[in-house]
Amino acid sequence: MSKMKIAGLVFMASFLSISVFWVGVFPRWSIATQSIARLHDSPKVEEDLAPLPNSMAEVNETSEIDSKEDQLATSPNSAQLAQGKYPEESSLSQPDQSKLLTEKAPSQSEAINTRFEDSQSSDQKPESLSELSSGTSMQEPVHSNPKPNIIISGTKEDLSPTPLPGPPGTPIRPYYDEAGNPPTAPGLAMRQRKFQPENEKMAYLTFDDGPYPSTTPKILDILDKEKVRATFFNIGQQVELYPDLLKAVYEQDHVIGNHTYSHNMAEVYKGPENFLDDVRKAEEIIYQTIGIRPQIVRAPGGTVGHFNIDYFNTIDAAGYLMEDWNVDPGDTNPRLFSEDQLIRNVEEQIQGKTRVVILLHDLVGKNSTIDALPEIIELLRKQGFSFGVLGPDVLPIVFSGGLQN
Incomplete structure (x- = not known):
């Protein structure tokens, strides 16, 4: 065989070998190239490229961790809800968002997140969970134990921020004036308020210590x-015993105030927090009975001799307004005035006054109070x-x- 023929055969064999290799390899190379391109364009690149687990135990462990991370990423915890905080959109990773869209309908917490994001786009960030839940079609409350608003007779009180305590040397100024300016004293920190205008001469009848079956119905009949x-x-404690009497007072359109839970002076005046705890306990019972949370409080025995600046600061910071009186007919006197x-x-004490808050008692045995009420x-x-x-x-x-102590 000549050298030319040998060279031709070698060339043909080489060409065929290269052709076979190219035809067999090219499709796989093309698919691999396209797959890599898709991986780099996909938000799940890190998840798709992760090494495979070596055992079924690793598969189960990985699935459990992923599930917990999904829950943490998509649902606010109880501490966040209690503080009025909601997860931002950035807290949800792209893989988690795709799972939410394709695997399940949005949960209640996710619906809140959606409304929160919508409010951000309109520059109206909600300040509380109650703002988000109002006006929605959700049947169950989002937060099972929200801090209730302080309400009296169904009207929410708009409170200004509590100021800083008065520095040493601050002059002592009596309680609130008609413009709503708070009292001042060294260490006192009470908020500005807004009071409604009044008629030229105003009288406020107040009844403490009830309700009682022997007196409350009679007082209500006279009023x-x-x-x-x-x-x-x-x-x-009296409301616990006679809830229907409290309902009767409220349904007759009288105002309900808070006179503590126990009226035990030895307990409530151990310190400001003790007093506040007793007030809040009474508030919760009243709320469970008639559905309102009184914001006005009267201290057992009055604030005089019992309150100091720490008490006033504590009660004001909790949103309550203290109430004493300036006319005392004396129906608490053991001698039982006629x-x-x-x-x-009453006639003597109202002289020269244009505003009178009269202290009376809805208490067992106060027959003289009931008899005198129409005449008063x-x-x-x-x-x-x-x-x-x-x-x-x-x-x-x-x-x-109390402002001097």
């Missing part, structure tokens, strides 16, 4: 006959007084002695 509203400062004596005491109302009318009820938007009367 109904006279067409006069009053303010009842109720004790939590009907005529109670009326004379008639006396006040003859003196030109209109009748009103107390509330967080009404200028309070409070003894200023």
